[in-house]
Amino acid sequence: MARRTGSSGERTAREIRAAAQRLFAEHGYAAVSMRQIAQEVGVQAGALYLYTSDKQSLLADLLIEHMEELLAAWDAARRDEADPATRLETFVRFHIRHHLRRVDKVFISYMELRNLSDENFLRVERLRRLYEQVVEDILHDGVAAGVFRVADPRVASLALIAMLTGITTWYRAGGRLPPERIERIYCDLAFGAVGGAAPAAAGRAAPA
Amino acid sequence: MARRTGSSGERTAREIRAAAQRLFAEHGYAAVSMRQIAQEVGVQAGALYLYTSDKQSLLADLLIEHMEELLAAWDAARRDEADPATRLETFVRFHIRHHLRRVDKVFISYMELRNLSDENFLRVERLRRLYEQVVEDILHDGVAAGVFRVADPRVASLALIAMLTGITTWYRAGGRLPPERIERIYCDLAFGAVGGAAPAAAGRAAPA
Structure with a gap:
């Protein structure tokens, strides 16, 4: 699992986890796509994979x-x-x-x-x-x-x-x-x- | 909500509910489509709407x-x-x-x-x-x-x-x-x- 280090990277990683949590709680894991999570955080879908290997x-x-x-x-x-x-x-x-x-x-x-x-x-x-x-x-x-x-x-x-x-x-x-x-x-x-x-x-x- | 009556219609309605229950339990409501439910029961997606108005x-x-x-x-x-x-x-x-x-x-x-x-x-x-x-x-x-x-x-x-x-x-x-x-x-x-x-x-x- 590739994780960027440094304070900005850590902040983004936290934001991704928080967004995933909100979306999973609202719609359920199976109904949420990586694209939606990226959109919620405001990053490109591809950028998500710098922080986590998959859903x-x-x-x-x-x-x-x-x-x-x-x-x-x-x-x-x-x-x-x-x-x-x-x-x-x-x-x-x-x-x-x-x-x-x-x-x-x-x-x-x-x-x-x-x-x-x-x-x-x-x-x-x-x-x-x-x-x-x-x-x-x-x-x-x-x-x-x-x-x-x-x-x-x-x-x-x-x-x-x-x-x-x-x-x-x-x-x-x-x-x-x-x-x-x-x-x-x-x-x-x-x-x-x-x-x-x-x-x-x-x-x-x-x-x- | 249009419901067909008669024993065959009632059986199908029961099968639809049972299929929906299985799929909702496994994947969660938001991740399941009416098409999947129809497939699970073995009827056309359109036929589902004879039994229920929506998901x-x-x-x-x-x-x-x-x-x-x-x-x-x-x-x-x-x-x-x-x-x-x-x-x-x-x-x-x-x-x-x-x-x-x-x-x-x-x-x-x-x-x-x-x-x-x-x-x-x-x-x-x-x-x-x-x-x-x-x-x-x-x-x-x-x-x-x-x-x-x-x-x-x-x-x-x-x-x-x-x-x-x-x-x-x-x-x-x-x-x-x-x-x-x-x-x-x-x-x-x-x-x-x-x-x-x-x-x-x-x-x-x-x-x-």
């Missing part, structure tokens, strides 16, 4: 970048020294905040998995598995410490991630519930699901 | 049919006379079974919402809202009966549906867990999330 690489780059960004952000947010309950609350709040800021990317990352080549799918799957393992480890540690009750930490981690990511399908800024309230409600749901008590029990949302 | 109608039909089928199936499965805990367990098992048998349709129903016209989107949204209300009502009744503890039944119903539907993204027949075990695990997660106890407490999955 498949663009898609793989987007999905891998999304997962690497997520894992790096979690590395900055994680609190491995804390007890399992605090770690779970940290994770729930982190996951919600991170995903609500990237709704387009989340959508593409689920929807376009089917359009990845086998090799690229495996690369993305490995990164997703690392992220799922984060939750599984917290649940394992909580079970070992006697503060969570979870029949199958692997399945429970997938269930929690699906539940939290689902917010991106209905959340609208300025809606009925402010983000902090949504985080609180989902912390309570998550802790309930794993049979644990949220660390800041005093701050728990009151029943309706 | 948008085909998509709307699929998504509306999916929701109407879901609501009708729930009407057959629901147990309104039972206590809230039994009703929630009935719902959880129903939702999992119904969706695992229609993974393609579930995928299209989430992914292609963006491609519906405003009018069709509203029709689908109304049906989805009816289904979400099923869970919200159960949670409300459970809170009123003092058997569930839920801060926001509306949000909790969306959270439960997302958690349960998420199974369709990882479940493979013949995998590590048999369907009955998956249903049991998700019942426990759902009851935990709403602060309730599953009715058949003796049958709860043992912690790992």
Whole structure:
């Protein structure tokens, strides 16, 4: 994959990824041509190939970048020294905040998995598995410490991630519930699901 | 929308919907042409217009049919006379079974919402809202009966549906867990999330 270096080249590469993301989110990967992406960025179709070898690489780059960004952000947010309950609350709040800021990317990352080549799918799957393992480890540690009750930490981690990511399908800024309230409600749901008590029990949302 | 009647016409209409569903699931709505759908069914492109007015109608039909089928199936499965805990367990098992048998349709129903016209989107949204209300009502009744503890039944119903539907993204027949075990695990997660106890407490999955 030929990539031009230097600040102008990097800017163009970023613009190409951003344009591909917008177009894939709006029309779907299969319906978007390299020509359209070039047009959106304002470069000749031929110039696109200085930055990426083909549309498949663009898609793989987007999905891998999304997962690497997520894992790096979690590395900055994680609190491995804390007890399992605090770690779970940290994770729930982190996951919600991170995903609500990237709704387009989340959508593409689920929807376009089917359009990845086998090799690229495996690369993305490995990164997703690392992220799922984060939750599984917290649940394992909580079970070992006697503060969570979870029949199958692997399945429970997938269930929690699906539940939290689902917010991106209905959340609208300025809606009925402010983000902090949504985080609180989902912390309570998550802790309930794993049979644990949220660390800041005093701050728990009151029943309706 | 001109529709031919009679058993042969109805069969063709069904085949067209099935072909559209397969192609939309594989390539995405925007990338599929009416010509491709006709080819898949084995009819002339022109003949397709005897059955459907355009691709948008085909998509709307699929998504509306999916929701109407879901609501009708729930009407057959629901147990309104039972206590809230039994009703929630009935719902959880129903939702999992119904969706695992229609993974393609579930995928299209989430992914292609963006491609519906405003009018069709509203029709689908109304049906989805009816289904979400099923869970919200159960949670409300459970809170009123003092058997569930839920801060926001509306949000909790969306959270439960997302958690349960998420199974369709990882479940493979013949995998590590048999369907009955998956249903049991998700019942426990759902009851935990709403602060309730599953009715058949003796049958709860043992912690790992």
